[in-house]
Amino acid sequence: MMSGARETREPPARAGRAEGSDAARPAAGAASDALTIAGRTLRSRLLLGTGGFPSLAILAEAIAASASELVTVALRRVDPASRGSLIDVLSEAGVELLPNTAGCYTARDAVLTARLAREAFETDLVKLEVIGDEDTLMPDAPELLRAAEELVDDGFVVLPYTTDDPVLARRLADVGCAAVMPLGSPIGSGMGIRNPYNIALIREAVDVPVVLDAGIGTASDAALAMELGCDAVMAASAVSRARDPVRMARAMRAAVEAGRLARGAGRIPKRTYATASTPTEGMADF
Amino acid sequence: MIVLNGRDADVSPGETVAAVLARLDLQPDARGVAVAVDGQVVPRAQWQSFLLADDARVEVLTAMQGG
Numbered sequence: 001m002m003s004g005a006r007e008t009r010e011p012p013a014r015a016g017r018a019e020g021s022d023a024a025r026p027a028a029g030a031a032s033d034a035l036t037i038a039g040r041t042l043r044s045r046l047l048l049g050t051g052g053f054p055s056l057a058i059l060a061e062a063i064a065a066s067a068s069e070l071v072t073v074a075l076r077r078v079d080p081a082s083r084g085s086l087i088d089v090l091s092e093a094g095v096e097l098l099p100n101t102a103g104c105y106t107a108r109d110a111v112l113t114a115r116l117a118r119e120a121f122e123t124d125l126v127k128l129e130v131i132g133d134e135d136t137l138m139p140d141a142p143e144l145l146r147a148a149e150e151l152v153d154d155g156f157v158v159l160p161y162t163t164d165d166p167v168l169a170r171r172l173a174d175v176g177c178a179a180v181m182p183l184g185s186p187i188g189s190g191m192g193i194r195n196p197y198n199i200a201l202i203r204e205a206v207d208v209p210v211v212l213d214a215g216i217g218t219a220s221d222a223a224l225a226m227e228l229g230c231d232a233v234m235a236a237s238a239v240s241r242a243r244d245p246v247r248m249a250r251a252m253r254a255a256v257e258a259g260r261l262a263r264g265a266g267r268i269p270k271r272t273y274a275t276a277s278t279p280t281e282g283m284a285d286f
Numbered sequence: 287m288i289v290l291n292g293r294d295a296d297v298s299p300g301e302t303v304a305a306v307l308a309r310l311d312l313q314p315d316a317r318g319v320a321v322a323v324d325g326q327v328v329p330r331a332q333w334q335s336f337l338l339a340d341d342a343r344v345e346v347l348t349a350m351q352g353g
Contacts, residue, residue: 049353059351074352075320077291077345080310086349087318102352115327116347120320187353236353 033260035231037209038157038178040096040125044069045226046256047098047211048249049236056089058245063093066239066249072098072127075117098159100127105140107147114151126151127181128160137187141168145175152176161213164198166205173206180206181213181234184225188237190217196228203229219248219255226259227267289343299340303333306344318349 035042048068053059063071071090090097099117104110107130114126130147132140139162151158157178162168169180182202185191192215193199203210212225213234222233235252242248288297290306297306303321304314312319314333321328322345328336338344 051352053351072353073349075347076350076352078310078312078319078348086351090349097349100352112322112325112327116320116322116345119327119329120318120347120349 035209037159040157042069042232043067044253044256045232045260046222046253047071047213047232047234048239049234050086050090050240052237052240053245054240056086059240060089060093061246062239062249063090063095065246066235066253068249068253069095070098071095072100072234072236073121074100074102075113075120096125097121097123098125098127099123100161101129101147103131104129105131105143107143107150110143110147111150111154114147114156115154118156124155125157126159128158128177138183139163141165144168145171148172148177149175159211164195164202166198166201169202169210170205173208177208179209179211179231181211183214184212184221185215187214188241189215190238191215192217192221193224193228196224199225199228199230216252219251222252222255223259223262226256227263229263232256288338288340291344291346295344297338297344299342300337303328303336303338303344306338307333307346310346312346320347321345322347 035045044067046066046068048063048066048071050059050071050073053062073086099121101110101113104113110128110130114128117126118124128144128148128151130140130144131137141163144160144162148158148160152175159179159181160172160177161181161183162172164182169182172180180202182199184193199212209231211232211234212230216222216233216235216238218238222235225233233256239245239248239252288295288299290297303323307314321333323336323338323342
């Protein structure tokens with residue numbers, strides 16, 4: 001469990017500014033390469049969604065395999081018939097909860113849902129989702145920005161699920177969001193990162209952490225996100241709906257670490273033609 | 287008629303939020319539960335004292351698995 005201490009908020013535009021969010025220069029050692037979101041320190045750069053797992057037991061195993069410290073939960077009507085113990089499972093796992101506003105189509109509903117989540121889970125964190133289209137589940141940009149502003153003003157640490165638009169990402173950071181969570185492709189589509197250039201532009205556009213959210217299909221997608229400069233990756237369906245969710249959780253963990261290391265190591269430029277790595281000097285003359 | 291989680295509820299006007307929660311087998315110290323009445327959050331500290339009007343719409347929510 002991370003420190004629940006709430007940091008003294010700086011002026012909105014810089015609230016939650018990430019120490020080390022400049023992914024161009026990550027530290028070499030994993031221990032010193034923690035991610036900070038609004039004063040919370042995360043050693044794992046993998047966020048896990050809890051939806052879609054076949055059972056709570058497999059969810060618990062997957063959380064352990066992923067090493068994730070921050071997992072999402074939704075808020076739904078109490079069903080007296082099925083009293084699950086999700087809260088107990090997550091508490092046992094020692095993870096911090098990131099309540100989402102999934103299913104909300106208006107700023108009003110999302111803000112109310114966030115306030116209810118704060119009451120239910122005693123956290124000021126919220127993964128803000130305001131959906132604009134039921135087929136693509138794409139965010140509704142004006143409603144999202146309005147809700148983000150209202151929640152920041154109300155003291156929330158807001159992590160908005162957003163499009164891969166660098167301008168919108170900057171606007172969200174400007175109103176005080178603690179991070180931005182651009183989609184790689186539609187939620188649950190598994191299509192990976194459709195516009196890697198925009199994701200890289202978002203990393204340049206904002207000072208807060210960038211968490212690639214939505215669209216991850218397999219481990220290489222998560223590695224690519226990190227190579228593009230994202231500070232963390234959020235995986236949900238890619239893990240929970242994999243044939244072997246626990247093994248995929250382990251794969252995602254390794255991919256995020258590999259991508260982060262590769263980003264810090266600095267890849268070679270792409271070239272059309274070959275460049276020999278073996279010197280020609282000293283070749284025998286047959 | 288008081289509506290609880292989208293259904294007409296056997297709850298009388300003037301009853302408290304805590305009384306409604308008891309019908310759902312929820313104790314006042316239940317973890318991970320939040321209540322809204324008519325679109326407004328009712329903080330846990332007010333569950334024992336908040337009286338429901340006869341057309342109140344009550345939402346009782348809890349954690350569910352979700353991305």
